Amino acid sequence: MELQTVLPILGGLLSVVGALFLLLAAIGIIRMPDVYNRMQTGTKATTLGSILFLLGIGIAQPSWLGKIVLLILFIVFTNPISSHVLARAAHFRGIPLAKGTVRDCLADDEAGEQGVCE
Amino acid sequence: MKRLLARFLIFTFLLIIWLLLTYPFSIQELTAGAVVSLLIALFSAGSIPIFAEMRTGPRAIIWGIAYLFVFFFELVKSNLDVAFRVLHRKIPIQPGIVKVRTTLTSRIGRLALANSITLTPGTITVETKGEYFYVHWIDVRARNIEETTQNIVKKFEKYLEVIFG
Incomplete structure (x- = not known):
């Protein structure tokens, strides 16, 4: 088969898989019990989702590949910082963890308790 | 120089x-x-x-490239894991904030480690204090700081140790 016909199909498949991960992230936001667990799915299932989606576009349209790689790098370097800051802000604002949470070492350490964390 | x-x-x-x-x-x-x-x-x-602060020897560069693949593999693995938990009827999660200790000393090494932990689904670095990281973990299955460190940090740390020190 010609490369010209294979590449768009391959790129399309990658994009669909990426879109599936984004869908899972959306479902996770609805189903998870508290803000921290929502962040686990909502901000991070999107990493692989966006990477695959963008890569799919880049493969289907090779002349855009340089910009796509830059976009992926941008996501990889900024995404963890925003999710870290969101989680940190939520914790210091005092938003409680969901029922069924096993432990909270950060709150224990701030209260000066010697718990199971050591 | x-x-x-x-x-x-x-x-x-x-x-x-x-x-x-x-x-x-x-x-x-x-x-x-x-x-x-x-x-x-x-x-x-x-x-x-x-x-x-970055190292630029050939060993650091080779391990850096290897780290890209290791990291991508971990990313896919934990993405599938979280996807399974999201779709499961009972939502089998055991969330909690745990404490881990890193042996990395350079600032950029710790930055890379904290960001790697946050980028893998299932774990978010909530706060860092010196060599300790507080990590929100979606499935706490370790009892003490050694076990959590072994579970979350070690797989990244052995590469970052060579790359950044």
């Missing part, structure tokens, strides 16, 4: 970003980009000390 290396790193870094942005590029754009990158590298190296 250290400053010269830092300048060279900044120059290469900026030029690569410019080349990716203008790909497919012409010789005119290449020259303009090289001149601007050179100027920025000459005038700003002193104010970006974090670049000077």
Whole structure:
């Protein structure tokens, strides 16, 4: 088969898989019990989702590949910082963890308790 | 020598970003980009000390490339894991904030480790205090700090140790 016909199909498949991960992230936001667990799915299932989606576009349209790689790098370097800051802000604002949470070492350490964390 | 290396790193870094942005590029754009990158590298190296902390030996570069693959594998694995938990009827999660200890000493190494932990689904770095990281973990299955460190940190740390120290 010609490369010209294979590449768009391959790129399309990658994009669909990426879109599936984004869908899972959306479902996770609805189903998870508290803000921290929502962040686990909502901000991070999107990493692989966006990477695959963008890569799919880049493969289907090779002349855009340089910009796509830059976009992926941008996501990889900024995404963890925003999710870290969101989680940190939520914790210091005092938003409680969901029922069924096993432990909270950060709150224990701030209260000066010697718990199971050591 | 250290400053010269830092300048060279900044120059290469900026030029690569410019080349990716203008790909497919012409010789005119290449020259303009090289001149601007050179100027920025000459005038700003002193104010970006974090670049000077990076190691640039061949061993660090090879391990860095290996780390990309290891990290991508971990990313896919934990993505599938979280996807399974999301779709499961009972939502089998055991969330909690745990404490881990890192043996990395350089600032950029710790930055890379904290960001790697946050990028893998299932774990978010909530706060860092010196060598301790507080990590929100979606499935707490370890009892003490050694076990959590073994579970979350070690797989990244052995590579980052070589790359950043």
